Amino acid sequence: MYGAIISTLTVLFMTSFSIILAVGEFNGDVAFAILKTIPIMWIIVMIIESAIFGRIAEALAAKFTQPTDSFNAKIVFRILFTVLGMSAAMTFIGDIVGNGFSTEIFSYWLKNWPRNFVIVLIAESLVIQPIARFAMVKLHESQDKKAQLEINA
Template identity: 30%
Template sequence: MEFQQKLPQNLKESLIFMGIISILSVNIIAPIITGLQMGFSIPHYLMAVHNMPFIWISVVALVVITQKPAERLSRRFLKQDSSFRSTMLINTICNVLLMSLVLTILCSWIGARNITMEPINHFFIKWPRNYAIALIVEALIAQPLARLAMSLMHRNTISD
């Protein structure tokens, strides 16, 4: 029951769910990582905001691309009777892991508006920090709010 109440049930709900998560994630994660990398200032924040539409498109595309591999990876750690919370946490860890591997490089290129070897050369320095930030935002903010929205949508549907 908890799975059905808090997760999307059709394409429209899936798009809303993905929209909530991706918009929250991009608007929180990008400024934090930019600030840590370049310093927290209004010009750096505005630069991050200016790049957010391109980052958001990349995130949405990457969600679609990494969904199946993340599900396969999640199944390695979950049992058939795993609880809703453990399933959501493992799914989040696997999704964020795969996406952060790509986005650590891709978002650096988007932000710099230049494809260089710098993000690749510094990958193992930057990726753990980026992964931790993304995992915290996803697990504690974006995913819970999106599941709350689904729960409220389903509650309104049931009571109508």
């Protein structure tokens, strides 16, 4: 659930941002293009994050932190490594989904990836991850309350 919240918010934000930036304006056609692209990008993100980059980020975070390090220290490394891998892959994949495969894709990637990395890192750190953590806290509180009611009944 946590990963689904993060992936959904990131896909909504970055797909919209990238398409609007590429077109240069927002209108009905752009909104329709965003709505068509979001499900495709969400499926791709869910697959590669859970199968590849989430696992790599978890392993790297474990290498760079100690068991005694705080949760916040561990989550910062996890965010950094996940965003690093996902932004690199999705900048490339997003260009293919949006424009098809061409020889210029590599020069576009070199130009767009640093920008995408910084934007997603800031969005993940300041907005997306806190929203997902808040949702999970509320879910756990609800589950604990329900379990307590069942015990008392």
